[in-house]
Amino acid sequence: MEPHEPDLTAVPVTSVLAALADDVRLQIVRALAEGGEAACGSFDFGVSKATRSHHLKVLREAGLTRTRAAGTSRLVRLRRDEVDELYPGLLDAVLTQRPPA
């Protein structure tokens, strides 16, 4: 099956923002920004694997991540360069974990 990873320029801004406007997905993006490439299963944020798979699909179809098969796992990585080029400052602004007031 094709992973359906669109060109970032073909994704409407609202879709990119919507993809980031979820707590679970934001945690995934943060983990990817810190740890680089990671297997899907390494993100366990209290949701079922079905939900996690759904979130990874949203991120992928928003043009924010790429996925490649590696044996029985799938490795996900952040498309940071492309995002930074098209939306400079966006990831930086969103990724910095602020203290909860």
Place this chain on the structure above:
Amino acid sequence: MEPHEPDLTAVPVTSVLAALADDVRLQIVRALAEGGEAACGSFDFGVSKATRSHHLKVLREAGLTRTRAAGTSRLVRLRRDEVDELYPGLLDAVLTQRPPA
């Protein structure tokens, strides 16, 4: 009635992003970024005044805008300084209108 304009630091990032992840609201924000302060009625993007009022409320409660009464109208303005300080690059990244492919 109090306009309920929260401190930006008290608003979760996901709420800020969700507020920007809508086409109508994005148009409003762009208009505010260009034209400065404007009356609610000046935004007519094909939605009813009820819907428009709803969108302005979302933006206000996300800490992105301020509203003040002025006679029979209400003037809305973008809290650009505060947003830029807390999320540097976010507005710049989002506000630039890209050509539709």
Place this chain on the structure above:
DNA sequence: GGCGTCGTTCGATCGTTGTCGAACAAGGGT
């Protein structure tokens, strides 16, 4: 006071989306 304008709020509708369990598919190891 009465009217028109501007905006908010209410209630309803309807599509979208986050969530889950279960079923399925693909790989690797023994």
Place this chain on the structure above:
DNA sequence: ACCCTTGTTCGACAACGATCGAACGACGCC
């Protein structure tokens, strides 16, 4: 060959959100 691990997909359900018309409130003006 068998099984276990890893992910995806499918239906279902619940919650949220965008939208509207209509009712309401506040203000200025004549």
